[in-house]
Amino acid sequence: MTDTTPLNLSTAMPWLAPAFQSLVERFESGRLPHALLVEGRSGVGKALFAMALAQRFVCDSPHGPGRCGQCRQCQLIDGDSHPDIRRYRPEKSRVIKVDQVRALGEFAVASPQLAARKIIVLETADQLNTSAANALLKTLEEPVEDVTLILLQRAGQTLMPTIRSRCQSLTLPLPETDVARTWLHDALAADSMTVGEEDPERALRMAGGAPLKALSFLREGMLAQRDECLNAFRAFLKSQQPVDEASKPFVSIGIEATLDLMEDWTLDMARFAAGGCGRDADAAPVLRFLAGHNSPGAAHTLRDAITESRRGLSYNLSPALETERLLVHWQSLMPRRQQRA
Template identity: 40%
Template sequence: MQLKEQPPYSWQKSLWSNLCSQYEAGQLAHAYLISGARGTGKNLFANAFAKFVMCLSPNEGVACGECKNCQLGGESGHPDIVRILVEEGSRDIKIEQIRSLSDFLAQTSQGGRAKITLITDAHYMNTAAANALLKTLEEPTDSTFIFLLSHLPGSLPATIRSRCQKLIMPTPSNIVAVHWLEQHIEDQEDPQSLAIAAGNCPLLALELARSGGLENQQQFLQKLTQLTSGETSIQATV
């Protein structure tokens, strides 16, 4: 998803500032669990922070995008940042993916900074994968950082959660969500309706706008209203 603006977004800035302060003080935890509603930008936030850590010349608290480390890897991504997620055609994150993480963390950093792993939708790890990750969390290595991202943190094993510093991505207010959407949607779209439909989760609202999901939702609600009021039959609705 291409966006006109990169993180941190306005509702993320307090969390970003706290995390950057930890990094600059040399106090980053080995593992973080970032939770929060879908569509609040957890993945984009973590990815931007990973780039910030790798950057040799941060500019106003974000990656400069121009230094050697920012350019390293090109479009394929920085070699010291690994992203783990449910692979296409699969229902979960598998043990082989976590085992490859152990190999990655054992290697020397190519950029000379750190090694960072982002695990998207970490709650989809199967039992074997979670057990393998637990071993990695129990035996941290220097300058390696793991970010687990999840909108269902309670689905993760307690043993995993207990070994992560917990960060909660806030959901912005309606005013903030609408303002952000106004900068990212087409003029014919209604930012207020999108924000309400997405529970004020801006990235989810943007997805609705681009996929036509809001229109489908409105059509469904209209048909449901007609059905309950007796204006139409079930056969006409389905």
């Protein structure tokens, strides 16, 4: 499934179909906002949703909610060369930089070349550095009639309030468990992937029910890597491994995956502190132990530290040093007798 494949969301991703249909109806009645902020969990399908919208909005002969796949506009889309659709995302960096947003602004004020309007998709809007966010704000404050901006934001990540206030927000839902399970099994079959009997369920659980993220876990062998991270995490908390050794499996999966994993753990810890259940069954014993030996606010303080690390991604921080800093923060939550042991 590529970004240029005509996508029938009703069948390919049914959990996104109602939101998609609603926006198509608003577009056809002339009520589409000039800037749309699409929010949702990582792996729910935001990027595919946005590109399907962009393609539908420039198609000359749309069929119902989808594009026709036959007109001149669709031919250019299929060749990944439509001049009136632009997609911006981090390049050779973990953040979207100001030069990219300036290019976005220049594209916005130019006239459409072939379609009746231009569509701009800005992925990971929560990964704009400060200069880029300020440059984007200028574009949002001076909307152009024939331009639609679609900004994508991961749920729970921060976005400059002045940017948010100039967009209409749409939150994409997670699918029901049975729908996610069916989608994942079909995707694995289409990939001819062979996985362990319990792996799809485990991947879905670790992905918080987001099917595309679960599929990514399985494709990349992330379950085994997460097991290595958890083993190192447990050993470090018990002072059985030095921090530089414990950080190695985390560094191997990358800083962003490390932050996602640790954030998931902090959320589970907060759930345990509130008397609830966690999503990561393998990490549950240690997280429940930490929740029981700390105040309810400990998880929130730790999550703030992870958020601070995310902000630091724009400054090319050292993944190893940042991972070690967070591991030490985790270990500070252990009772003193376990730390000494």
